Amino acid sequence: MSKSLQAIRGMNDILPEQTPLWRYFEGTVARLLDNYGYKQIRMPIVEFTELFKRSIGEVTDIVEKEMYTFEDRNGDSLTLRPEGTAACVRAVLEHGITGGGQVQKLWYIGPMFRHERPQKGRYRQFHQIGLEVFNLDGPDIDAELIIMTWRLWGELGIRDAVKLELNSLGTSESRGRYREALVEYLSAHHDKLDEDSQRRLKTNPLRVLDTKNADTQAVLVDAPKMADYLDDESRAHFEGLKARLDAVGIPYVLNPKLVRGLDYYSKTVFEWVTDKLGAQGTVCAGGRYDGLVEQMGGKPTSGVGFAMGIERLVLMLETLEQIPEEISRQVDVYLCAFGEQAELAGLALAERVRDQLPNLRLQVNAGAGSFKSQFKKADKSGALYALILGDDEMAQQVVGFKPLRGQGEQQSIAWDALAAHLATCVVQG
Numbered sequence: 001m002s003k004s005l006q007a008i009r010g011m012n013d014i015l016p017e018q019t020p021l022w023r024y025f026e027g028t029v030a031r032l033l034d035n036y037g038y039k040q041i042r043m044p045i046v047e048f049t050e051l052f053k054r055s056i057g058e059v060t061d062i063v064e065k066e067m068y069t070f071e072d073r074n075g076d077s078l079t080l081r082p083e084g085t086a087a088c089v090r091a092v093l094e095h096g097i098t099g100g101g102q103v104q105k106l107w108y109i110g111p112m113f114r115h116e117r118p119q120k121g122r123y124r125q126f127h128q129i130g131l132e133v134f135n136l137d138g139p140d141i142d143a144e145l146i147i148m149t150w151r152l153w154g155e156l157g158i159r160d161a162v163k164l165e166l167n168s169l170g171t172s173e174s175r176g177r178y179r180e181a182l183v184e185y186l187s188a189h190h191d192k193l194d195e196d197s198q199r200r201l202k203t204n205p206l207r208v209l210d211t212k213n214a215d216t217q218a219v220l221v222d223a224p225k226m227a228d229y230l231d232d233e234s235r236a237h238f239e240g241l242k243a244r245l246d247a248v249g250i251p252y253v254l255n256p257k258l259v260r261g262l263d264y265y266s267k268t269v270f271e272w273v274t275d276k277l278g279a280q281g282t283v284c285a286g287g288r289y290d291g292l293v294e295q296m297g298g299k300p301t302s303g304v305g306f307a308m309g310i311e312r313l314v315l316m317l318e319t320l321e322q323i324p325e326e327i328s329r330q331v332d333v334y335l336c337a338f339g340e341q342a343e344l345a346g347l348a349l350a351e352r353v354r355d356q357l358p359n360l361r362l363q364v365n366a367g368a369g370s371f372k373s374q375f376k377k378a379d380k381s382g383a384l385y386a387l388i389l390g391d392d393e394m395a396q397q398v399v400g401f402k403p404l405r406g407q408g409e410q411q412s413i414a415w416d417a418l419a420a421h422l423a424t425c426v427v428q429g
């Protein structure tokens with residue numbers, strides 16, 4: 001017997017019973033982004049490996065150990081994208097759409113791939129909705145990104161379950177000075193650091209700040225503080241952002257240890273975190289990356305963005321039971337027809353109704369069946385109404401109209417009047 005085929009660990013099917021919630025979530029975000037004036041961009045999911053090494057940074061977790069990298073038939077090293085920013089920057093540069101200071105407000109959606117240890121809220125193929133803004137360098141746009149997500153949490157009914165953490169990493173100059181001071185301090189306490197942090201001290205010292213190790217955390221208590229190293233420009237930017245969040249009434253917590261995993265951030269960094277999902281608590285994360293475009297070979301171009309994890313947010317909606325009732329019902333009306341003539345008439349009638357009510361969710365019974373079996377299927381479909389076409393109805397050119405939920409007697413409706421009648425009793429999305 002051959003071994004049965006299975007999906008790759010950490011790569012999930014999203015089953016039909018789950019897709020309505022995904023589509024509700026994705027639709028809500030897409031509508032919001034449209035309304036704020038963002039345009040969608042679609043990039044390939046495979047890029048040259050070099051792109052990610054150059055943008056994300058060689059010594060980050062992602063590049064060091066999480067990428068799905070392979071050689072294609074030409075011998076090129078390719079990688080399944082672990083995140084969207086690199087490809088988005090590559091795309092805007094390649095097409096010259098940020099040249100001459102052109103502002104771009106872009107968003108994307110799709111699968112990302114990281115070879116991590118699969119667990120609740122952490123997968124090897126996962127999905128993000130991400131957003132990037134180019135050529136706006138003030139704190140007003142940083143604020144807009146956060147305000148937009150705040151509105152999203154409100155619309156989804158999960159605002160009370162998330163918390164905004166905020167930090168500023170400063171310009172690359174001020175971060176450079178801070179890094180020096182931090183390395184000097186940590187080197188003096190080298191023996192008290194955990195092994196991972198000792199390694200990071202050499203490769204990516206800011207990452208030591210978000211260690212989970214208690215001994216290292218104790219050492220960090222007296223470490224130099226990033227806030228003391230911010231230059232005037234970074235400080236003004238950060239104050240500008242906070243003033244705007246205050247004006248809109250968005251609460252935040254300053255977290256001086258928030259550094260984010262990737263190399264390319266500068267000034268603003270933020271995370272929306274929750275305590276409802278266990279260990280995988282970050283649902284949306286982002287920040288400013290003013291040096292990235294230049295680092296990737298473009299003209300100096302400011303950038304700011306974020307990405308949210310769809311799996312984690314869908315999990316939140318489920319955990320907090322914020323699933324709108326209307327998404328669980330996918331059929332409005334179910335048409336049952338008995339006998340061949342009725343089936344033919346039913347098909348034609350259904351198409352006429354669909355012409356007039358393009359948003360009606362009308363399901364026509366397939367596979368014939370007895371009165372009892374078709375009714376069972378109509379009921380199971382979740383439809384509000386059944387339409388019935390039998391010999392009697394055919395003779396009178398009417399259709400039986402039967403409410404399936406709640407009260408109401410069956411009535412007969414003339415074929416010509418059916419669409420108008422349905423329009424009055426089914427609320428169409």
Ligand code: ATP
Pocket residue numbers: 083114116121122123124125126127128260261280281282283284285286307308309310311312
């Ligand atoms: P984490 O600290 O949880 O590993 P990250 O900093 O690596 O997150 P980002 O690269 O900032 O994550 O990605 C943005 C968002 O994408 C995260 O906040 C999270 O919601 C989601 N995400 C990241 N990695 C995964 C994963 N392996 N599985 C599911 N969602 C993920």
Ligand code: MG
Pocket residue numbers: 261
């Ligand atoms: Mg990660």
